[in-house]
Amino acid sequence: MKKTGSQILLECLHLEGVDTVFGYPGGTVINIYNDLVDSPIRHILNRHEQAAVHAADGYARATGKVGVAIATSGPGATNTITGIATAYMDSIPMVIITGQVPTPLIGNDAFQEADIIGITRPVTKHNYLVKDVKDLARILKQAFYIARTGRPGPVLVDLPKDVQMASTRFVYPDTVDLRGYKPSFSGNVRQVENGVKMILASKKPVIYVGGGATLSDASPELLAFAEAIQAPVTTTLMGMASFPKRHPLSLEMLGMHGTYYANMAVTESDLLIAVGARFDDRVTGKISTFAPHAKIIHIDIDPTSIKKNVRVDLPIVGELRDVLQTMVKKLVEHDDEVRELVERTAPWRAEIAGWKKKYPMSYKQTGAVIKPQFVIEKIRELTNDDAIITTEVGQHQMWTAQFFDFSQPRTFLTSGGLGTMGFGLPAALGAQVAFPDRQVIDISGDGSFQMNSQELATLVQYRLPVKIAILNNNFLGMVRQWQELFFDRRYSQTCMELPIDFVKLAEAYGATGLRATTPEEVEGVIRQALETPGPVIMEFKVAREENVMPMVPAGAGLNEMVLAS
Amino acid sequence: MNHTISVLVENEFGVLSRVAGLFSGRGFNIASLSVAPTLDPSVSRMTIVTSGDEQILEQINKQLNKLIDTIKVIDFTGQDYVERELVLIKVNAEEETRAEVLRIADIFRAKVVDVTPRSYTLEITGAPTKIDALIELLRPMGIKELVRSGPVVLGRGSKGWKGSE
Numbered sequence: 001m002k003k004t005g006s007q008i009l010l011e012c013l014h015l016e017g018v019d020t021v022f023g024y025p026g027g028t029v030i031n032i033y034n035d036l037v038d039s040p041i042r043h044i045l046n047r048h049e050q051a052a053v054h055a056a057d058g059y060a061r062a063t064g065k066v067g068v069a070i071a072t073s074g075p076g077a078t079n080t081i082t083g084i085a086t087a088y089m090d091s092i093p094m095v096i097i098t099g100q101v102p103t104p105l106i107g108n109d110a111f112q113e114a115d116i117i118g119i120t121r122p123v124t125k126h127n128y129l130v131k132d133v134k135d136l137a138r139i140l141k142q143a144f145y146i147a148r149t150g151r152p153g154p155v156l157v158d159l160p161k162d163v164q165m166a167s168t169r170f171v172y173p174d175t176v177d178l179r180g181y182k183p184s185f186s187g188n189v190r191q192v193e194n195g196v197k198m199i200l201a202s203k204k205p206v207i208y209v210g211g212g213a214t215l216s217d218a219s220p221e222l223l224a225f226a227e228a229i230q231a232p233v234t235t236t237l238m239g240m241a242s243f244p245k246r247h248p249l250s251l252e253m254l255g256m257h258g259t260y261y262a263n264m265a266v267t268e269s270d271l272l273i274a275v276g277a278r279f280d281d282r283v284t285g286k287i288s289t290f291a292p293h294a295k296i297i298h299i300d301i302d303p304t305s306i307k308k309n310v311r312v313d314l315p316i317v318g319e320l321r322d323v324l325q326t327m328v329k330k331l332v333e334h335d336d337e338v339r340e341l342v343e344r345t346a347p348w349r350a351e352i353a354g355w356k357k358k359y360p361m362s363y364k365q366t367g368a369v370i371k372p373q374f375v376i377e378k379i380r381e382l383t384n385d386d387a388i389i390t391t392e393v394g395q396h397q398m399w400t401a402q403f404f405d406f407s408q409p410r411t412f413l414t415s416g417g418l419g420t421m422g423f424g425l426p427a428a429l430g431a432q433v434a435f436p437d438r439q440v441i442d443i444s445g446d447g448s449f450q451m452n453s454q455e456l457a458t459l460v461q462y463r464l465p466v467k468i469a470i471l472n473n474n475f476l477g478m479v480r481q482w483q484e485l486f487f488d489r490r491y492s493q494t495c496m497e498l499p500i501d502f503v504k505l506a507e508a509y510g511a512t513g514l515r516a517t518t519p520e521e522v523e524g525v526i527r528q529a530l531e532t533p534g535p536v537i538m539e540f541k542v543a544r545e546e547n548v549m550p551m552v553p554a555g556a557g558l559n560e561m562v563l564a565s
Numbered sequence: 566m567n568h569t570i571s572v573l574v575e576n577e578f579g580v581l582s583r584v585a586g587l588f589s590g591r592g593f594n595i596a597s598l599s600v601a602p603t604l605d606p607s608v609s610r611m612t613i614v615t616s617g618d619e620q621i622l623e624q625i626n627k628q629l630n631k632l633i634d635t636i637k638v639i640d641f642t643g644q645d646y647v648e649r650e651l652v653l654i655k656v657n658a659e660e661e662t663r664a665e666v667l668r669i670a671d672i673f674r675a676k677v678v679d680v681t682p683r684s685y686t687l688e689i690t691g692a693p694t695k696i697d698a699l700i701e702l703l704r705p706m707g708i709k710e711l712v713r714s715g716p717v718v719l720g721r722g723s724k725g726w727k728g729s730e
Contacts, residue, residue: 121583122590126633146633180575180636304627307620
């Protein structure tokens, strides 16, 4: 039986297990939207295409499945760019479908035409312009395969209107054969053995975990590995929640706003085992003083990440879960040596325990003004272990990373690589769609919130009970902090002078708005929000000039961190 | 120092800009680039001459390999290979220099492919260094126009990459 391009698209999505898509209709996707009426696929109508992509991203981060977003051509497609770039930087599996003007009009500056293939080339793992309906099923099969395998990432499929309308016999391929794309899954056995030898010879090992651990669902293997060799574990922002933060071996986050003990441990280590991490500049600080005494083992599925920023003594290319499993098996074969290792490294763990005791992550809630860290700790106290926390980008994001004790993977969704303000609210929306019964909370700043606040409408329309905690300091806080510390307090354009009534804003959309202005009110507001059905904004009037500390100034070494302002 | 890399890619639209974008997006330099289909019409072969230190070259190789459309990357660094470039040179050939131009062309085994009362157009293939030398010798005569193809390269020896495997 023949089907139209738009029917084929929806059929393929269904066969790929897609139950929900996020999007916004328009002229060049009107056929797809028409066929959606007869499709079992649920569509969430966001209020902006950027938010639709972030929502699909949040859905993907929370579930591990491929997120799907649809946008029309031209402005609809260009509005997706920030969302796509965000997913690309954090390696999130997504398929984005954009409409395109009919093929005879492509290149003619037709109404709502944009060369989205050209525009998204640097921010997608791969992209396709479908010129013939006969290629559509194959391309979609490939798109999903590419998005979810290897180092995951967003794939864009640009679908001209005439291709959506054209008909062909529908056959969905069973397999994908791309001669240029054969991601390696297992690590090279000899390299893994060499890695084990290096571990067994170490005195001060540290495991440094990035977002790859979450992406490959390697948390159990990571835990088994760390416990087997009793090595302390530090995570990046993206790696957070893949290793329980309150585990005795946890050093928490490293880098610019990481803990003193994580940064010191990395600086003093003699072996750094990088697991699905890419040595971002926010993590390494000054490269020349990063882990100066350490040999480096780098395990990653993406060979381009290896030796990109730092020298690596032993690269292992492969899927983390697989490599870590093999490593643990090999370690079991060297039982005696492992016992020796654990004994030998006891003073190292004691040294770290000393740093933890002397320089803990701390703040003081005193006086009548709410400290933002206090709000985050209270949210942690009052939420379930499996609550999904999203953030926007800025000071509140770092405080969340510092003061929220994440214990389960895929419970912390944040824009790490691109640092996208406006990510948290739509990402929370996507996560809540995936898990309607779990607590989903967007921790936000007043600046970031205003970047996609229109999504309140989407939350209300679909009765998604996302709770939004706005830490309102009437500042673009992180930039203000830099202006305070490095630009002589010249607060150029960082004061959000217009005092917005976020409670009324919530009410305007049909949501609930609550406000706390004193520390005593914080707990009550959180409790009330959690008990209130539907979306709620909690506005916390927080200390205006609180800083994120400790901090490694840009360009300094990790051991040159400033502990307090 | 220049390095020569062959990249076998799917012969599809947009692949060239993917490869070029990879270089420009990372600030890597392309000294020359030539592309054409291979024996297998579904595969194109690109010959890229680039420069950079060891770390940059490693990244270039890895990034090229990472492209979905890339089938194979052959880095000729440290390998023995045959390298040829084609150039067409339109040179002044007034009465007093006509014989000299022909003499130089003969020495370099260049072919005259177009003649007018005031010019010769020469065709020559060879290693880029040979072409550089010819250009330098012809420069005093007055070069009107010149086009170089950029080098193409094949590894020496009997082994070869024919197309789909």
